[in-house]
Amino acid sequence: MSSTENHLQTAIAYVSKYIGNIQEEELELLLQFIRFANYQKGDLIYRHGEIPKSASFVITGAVRSYYIDEEGKENTVGFHFENEPAFPYGSFVELVPAAASFVAMEPVAVVWITRHDFYQFLETFPRFETGIAKVLGEYLIKGGQHLKLMRIDSSRERYKKLLGIQPELVNRVPLTYIASYLGMALETLSRVRAGKL
Template sequence: MEAGAAILLESVRKICPTLTDEELLAFVSKFTFEEFHRKDFFLQSGKVQKALGFIVNGLVRSSYVDNDGNEITVGFYYEGDYATHYPAFITQQPSKYSIQCLEPTVMACLSYENLQWIYENLPGFERYGRLVAGEILNRQQARIESFIFQTAEERYLDFVRHHSALFNRISVSHLCSFLGIERQSLTRIRQKLAHK
């Protein structure tokens, strides 16, 4: 998994370029590399997330089941993202979300215990952890605000702007669920935009 380690380290260097090679090697030594098949679960609702998953290759979907039994998609994560329900991971409480692979996926996995070891022994990574956590929380806040302040069409356009590479990798039903709209509404939005 040397290629996976290189991708992980490249991602870390982009965020924290001042970390030394020794620090980076100690950091990556705490990860295990795992392969998942399409439809495999990285995290199941009701379970405690044992590890953060940095996606080296592949695509996963985060979802929950609402009170009516509908599965609601809340996020898509792909190469360079961390797959996590971060608040539940940090507190080691059961998650309300599931994270499932939409494609064969390779993840660099960091256990909760190894994350604590890194923070205690590699202080330079506290900044990295803070920045990654901040990015995760910013995305969650942006999603919440999209439902408060944006129309369905604006949410769709936002998705097109920021995630155009995902269109051929996700199903229409998962996209509709993520946007909070019915399939017919998505069709109407696409037709309207095609005629602009």
């Protein structure tokens, strides 16, 4: 099976996940709209300050979202792996400039659809509308979890908690980014892991 066919299957699985079984007719139209793209490690997929013109979903690879604060420090706000949406969700819906940038941490393959096509498609098949609500709902819950995580005061507890939620993270993401995600210094995370804190 070719890589493209493979990706196609993934894309279909996606849509089914969010909106249920898909009809032949719907599938054909959808296929006219979605596109595939590949990124190298380090490539920017969305840039903060811009209004996102598309919605992307990770097929393979890992994406990191972050923003730069006043002091110029990078703040990681999320990781996006296989089968997860990776785009500035709120901004996509509200048409406002995105607060975060999205960058490929490894070679990444995505399915994407332009906003225009996205809404065009929704107009044709209104029943798909619930799909976007689900995507947004998931993002909301994820965001809430992260906020909750950040409120835990001790670094040790923050890290332990994250391990509980996403143990695989540690094997896949450089510690710098995990530290940034947890809102602590890299050195602190290192000491926590060594059991020195």
